[in-house]
Amino acid sequence: MAAQKPAHAPTPASERPHPDVSRRSQRSRQAIYDAALALVVEVGYPKTTIEGIAARAGVGKQTIYRWWSSKADVLLEAFLDLSEQAARAAGEETYTFPDTGDLAADLKAVLRATVDELRDPKFEAPSRALAAEGVVNEQLGREFVTKLLEPSLQLYVGRLRAAQDAGxxxxxxxxxxxxxxxxxxxxxxxxxxxxxxxxxxxxxxVDYALHGLAPR
Known part of the structure; x- marks a missing residue:
């Protein structure tokens, strides 16, 4: 008969479940994103600090500095994540541009949605902060344009090219x-x-612009 392991014997380290480090890191990242966005809305960008973000997220400052070099970098990544979440909530992996065959209607629909977003405090505050910081921080400004603005502008380019093809x-x-x-x-x-x-x-x-863009 095989020997029984005593009930009180500790489980060998090799048999213990390993913590999911990647999941824990993702939870920390999300907490940091949420904290950065919330603080910018509540106290403004100038008063938002790495220390404040860390305290709000329940992490150490060293955790933030391990992933980002400044609060601007944190906010940029947090805003990218927020934009991706908004796209997923709308049932899309990424934002798309409508093409109903009516260029004016499509442009108006997209710009109306843009107005709604720009007037939403959770989008407005970080957008303004990043735009302002990008003026004095050249590296951040380039990233802001490359990662946030240019992908959206290329959707407009694609829709206008389709309108050219349609005459x-x-x-x-x-x-x-x-x-x-x-x-x-x-x-x-x-x-x-x-x-x-x-x-x-x-x-x-849109009405004014299309008057200038339409065939003579």
Whole structure:
């Protein structure tokens, strides 16, 4: 008869379940993302600190500095994660641009959604912080454009090219410049708070822009 292991005998280390380090790291990252975004909304970017993020997330400062070099880097990654979550909540892996065959309607729908996002405090505060920091922090500014702005702008480029193929936009138009006719005024008004942003405002931008882009 085989010998029985005493009930009180400790389990050998080789038989103990190993902690899932990757899952724990992901939980910590998400807590840090949530803390950074929340603090920027509550106290503003200038008063948000690595120490404050760490305390809010329940992690040590060294954990944050192991992954990021500054609060700006934390916020950028947190905002990227927030954008991805918003896309998944909408049932998409990434944002897409509608193509119903009606260019004006498609542009107005996207810009209306953009207005709603820009007026949502959880998006507005980090967006403004990153845009402002990107002006004085060249590296962050490049990353902000590359990772956040350019992918969205390329969706506009693709939709305008499809409109050119359909004969709704003149073939000699550069889509990358054409999109700025409605995106740039909205961004400037929002950043400088030079006037209200609304669905009616962006609808008007689209109408004005398409008057210039349409075939003669």
């Amino acid at each position: 709704d936009v003149r073939p000699e138009i550069d889509p990358r410049i054409g999109l700025e006719l409605f995106v740039a005024p909205l961004a400037q008004r929002w950043l400088q708070r030079s006037g209200p942003i609304s669905h009616a405002y962006t609808d008007t931008l």
